[in-house]
Amino acid sequence: MDTPLAHVSGTLLSFFNAQALISGYELGIFEAARDGAEAREICATCALPESSGQQLLIALATMGFLSRTQAGFALPADLRPYLLRDGAAYMGGLARHAAKFLYPLWGQAAAGIRENRNQREKVFNDPRKWFEMLYSDPADVADFHAFLSVLADPFVESFTRDFDFTPYRSFLDIGSGRAALPRAVLAANPRLDAAVCDLPEAATHMRKELAQAGMDGRIAVYEGDVITGNLPEISADLVHMGWMLHDYSAETQATILSNLFAALPPKATFIASETPLDDDLSGPAFVALLSINMLVSCDGGIESTTGQYLERFRAAGFVNVRAASLAGPRVLLIGEKP
Ligand SMILES: C[S@@+](CC[C@H](N)C(=O)[O-])C[C@H]1O[C@@H](n2cnc3c(N)ncnc32)[C@H](O)[C@@H]1O
Known part of the structure; x- marks a missing residue:
């Protein structure tokens, strides 16, 4: 001690x-x-x-x-x-991302907390939204998704191993980054169809990665925006969205969830995987700090408790709303469209 x-x-x-x-x-x-x-x-x-x-x-x-x-x-x-x-889990992308974006933004953490807003305009003199700014350089897109997919590895492993995919025929991963999750899901469940949907710059990067891995014919890539609701037609009966709700404010999360609810086919299951705060707000320490990271960098980003997430699911219209724990830091927040 x-x-x-x-x-x-x-x-x-x-x-x-x-x-x-x-x-x-x-x-x-x-x-x-x-x-x-x-x-x-x-x-x-x-x-x-x-x-x-x-x-x-x-x-x-x-x-x-x-x-x-x-x-x-x-x-x-x-x-x-x-x-x-x-190396298979190279973290140089996180080193560059932290040096270029997170250190300067955290340098204004006290101001961010005082003002309850991100510090991008002050630090980078850039009025664009977080993902517009981050995605304006393809090298930054590659760094971001490379380190995120390494960080997601334990989640991808436990979700693929412990979730029962047998009732489903088609899997869509929204905000899929490098498509690491659908690749692993397909490897474990080859009879499933798989597709991904992400912002245009991320989709372009993903198409390159899938082509390099020889998977471009196997996973369909769609462009879409869950905030504007400009989404492709969704026929998947299992839809996942990982570590994205926390990028946005509670109000924007409500918009995202109701856009998704409207776009999903009847009887579809929707899962968001997040790293929630404990219900009594006593931790985990990393998530409490990550919440400040989301505040200073993203557009209203904030970490929430499992109960708060599930309440937003219910408000959007989802039924059978529940949480399921996995080995590792993420919790599955699950809802169904009637
Ligand atoms: C923090 S990353 C999470 C990546 C990966 N799903 C994971 O679980 O590690 C957030 C992802 O959401 C995507 N995203 C953010 N805003 C979005 C929006 N409005 N519409 C669609 N995708 C969005 C980003 O491009 C990125 O791929």
């Missing part, structure tokens, strides 16, 4: 850790240390002065992101998938 002083000072300075790791990604340290190398070689590969380069290497090693070898530094085996560009 930390002393009170360590708790306060450690929290105030916790950005040291994050910024050192971001620097490691940005400067190419992990690629340079991929096969193990002396400090001098790593600094030369990364075009860094030996003195400051070594300061970073020492710091990353004390944090466990590099291991010490007799000759110098190497990568810890269990972190290679996260640290290397060709």
Whole structure:
């Protein structure tokens, strides 16, 4: 257990850790240390002065992101998938996203809380909506969906394993990012039809990813907007939308849910997967902080309790409204259209 002083000072300075790791990604340290190398070689590969380069290497090693070898530094085996560009769970996209968007926005966290609004206009001088701004550069779209799909991995695994897909014939994932979920659902249930629907820039990125994976004929990609209600005709009997309600205010969530209710065919099941706050608002700590992240970055974004989500489902017209827990952080919020 930390002393009170360590708790306060450690929290105030916790950005040291994050910024050192971001620097490691940005400067190419992990690629340079991929096969193990002396400090001098790593600094030369990364075009860094030996003195400051070594300061970073020492710091990353004390944090466990590099291991010490007799000759110098190497990568810890269990972190290679996260640290290397060709790793299966590479998180360099989150490093870039955090450096470009989240750090500047969190720099105005107190103002965001005082004003109860996002800080994008102040920080980036950009009046557009969050997804319009984020999606204006295809590299940012790729980063965003790459790290989100890694973060979603445990959810995708437990949803695919533990949810009973047998009553359904057709699955639609709205706001699907990289289509990781429908790919996994199809792999486990090959008799299902699968489709995705997302904003145009995300749909363009998804088509590229599906083509690269040889899945472009298997998953139909539609463009649509759940806020304007400009949606393709939906025939799926199972519709999922993951980690999107929390991007928006309670009022916009109500609009999204009633647009979806109107667009779904009768008897369809709708599931939103979210990371709710505990009913007594006592945690989880990460979700409580994520709520501030949504406030400063998104358009009214906020985390809610399971009870609040389910009440919004009922208000939109869904029946048989219920929550189901999965292994991992997400809860399934389920409703049916009569
Ligand atoms: C935070 S990401 C979640 C990605 C993924 N579903 C997951 O569970 O990790 C939110 C997704 O919702 C999409 N989205 C946001 N606003 C939308 C809207 N108005 N209409 C359709 N999709 C939207 C984004 O493009 C993105 O793919």
